Amino acid sequence: NQFLDDLRQADALINVVDIAGTTNEKGEPVEPLSYDPANDIRFLEVELDMWYAGIIKKGWDKFARQVQQEHSNIIKALAKQLSGLKVTEEMVEDAIKQLGLNPETPASWSEEKLNEMAVLLRKKTKPMIVAANKIDVKGAYENYERIKKEFPELMICPCSAESELALKEAARHGLIKYIPGENSFSITGNLNDNQRRALEFINENVLKKYNSTGVQECINRAVFDLLKCIAVFPGGLNKLADQYGNILPDCFLLPEKSTALDFAFKIHSDLGNNFIRAIDVKTKRTVGKDYLLKNLDVIEIISSK
Numbered sequence: 001n002q003f004l005d006d007l008r009q010a011d012a013l014i015n016v017v018d019i020a021g022t023t024n025e026k027g028e029p030v031e032p033l034s035y036d037p038a039n040d041i042r043f044l045e046v047e048l049d050m051w052y053a054g055i056i057k058k059g060w061d062k063f064a065r066q067v068q069q070e071h072s073n074i075i076k077a078l079a080k081q082l083s084g085l086k087v088t089e090e091m092v093e094d095a096i097k098q099l100g101l102n103p104e105t106p107a108s109w110s111e112e113k114l115n116e117m118a119v120l121l122r123k124k125t126k127p128m129i130v131a132a133n134k135i136d137v138k139g140a141y142e143n144y145e146r147i148k149k150e151f152p153e154l155m156i157c158p159c160s161a162e163s164e165l166a167l168k169e170a171a172r173h174g175l176i177k178y179i180p181g182e183n184s185f186s187i188t189g190n191l192n193d194n195q196r197r198a199l200e201f202i203n204e205n206v207l208k209k210y211n212s213t214g215v216q217e218c219i220n221r222a223v224f225d226l227l228k229c230i231a232v233f234p235g236g237l238n239k240l241a242d243q244y245g246n247i248l249p250d251c252f253l254l255p256e257k258s259t260a261l262d263f264a265f266k267i268h269s270d271l272g273n274n275f276i277r278a279i280d281v282k283t284k285r286t287v288g289k290d291y292l293l294k295n296l297d298v299i300e301i302i303s304s305k
Contacts, residue, residue, distance in 0.1 A: 009086075012222045015041060015044050019147065021036060038147055038151070057114055076089055099113050136202075160202075175189035185207075229254060230254055231296055232252050234299065259291060271301045
């Protein structure tokens with residue numbers, strides 16, 4: 001399945017769901033609230049779990065017997081087999097412990113336990129956030145509240161993609177000043193009656209109710225809450241380019257607990273290899289290679305030539 005194959009390299013998934021129930025399981029438009037969006041959430045989870053289980057169970061009997069007979073490490077062997085899904089040894093070890101399995105006898109693990117392992121590993125490698133889209137449609141909020149109770153383990157973010165698109169288009173044409181993720185906009189151009197009414201609707205039914213359109217919020221939560229990343233800015237670097245001449249970005253995403261040295265390597269291998277020290281630009285304090293970075297740090301890397 002091409003769709004599932006495309007998901008292999010994903011670190012996290014944003015499942016965009018029509019929370020107003022105006023689209024059925026076939027993607028066809030239906031009357032608002034006539035379709036249960038919970039079906040779409042369950043469908044994707046089940047599809048992913050079956051995909052993971054299929055990969056784990058393919059040739060399992062032979063694989064497990066061989067590992068057992070050769071006294072190999074099942075944690076290392078299974079992590080290697082599932083590396084294409086970004087499964088690590090630590091994840092496999094945690095799953096084995098959580099399921100109460102004996103790592104010495106993988107040939108005795110039941111199909112039920114393998115299915116449960118698939119679910120655990122899928123949640124670890126493909127954490128999911130639900131974008132509850134069309135929250136501005138009448139009755140959608142009640143669906144949103146119900147879905148939150150039905151899926152308490154999932155992060156669910158109310159949003160209105162149509163509102164976000166309208167605001168960006170209005171900003172692009174110079175009609176308003178708007179920054180994605182903000183809870184307000186200011187009018188800067190001449191609006192006709194239809195444009196004014198549309199913007200008033202968005203302001204009253206989306207921005208004031210939910211504090212934003214939710215689109216940028218959903219992306220932020222996926223990056224910072226699900227993936228536990230931090231944003232770090234390079235200081236003192238003017239248009240640094242990579243080996244291909246591409247200008248490097250103004251901001252870098254790194255895992256939590258990354259160090260100044262990790263950041264140096266993230267920017268450019270030369271900076272990492274020739275690292276001397278770093279400077280916290282905000283405090284003007286010199287920090288060493290083991291300095292633990294914080295979200296929104298501005299760090300200047302000092303390296304030898």
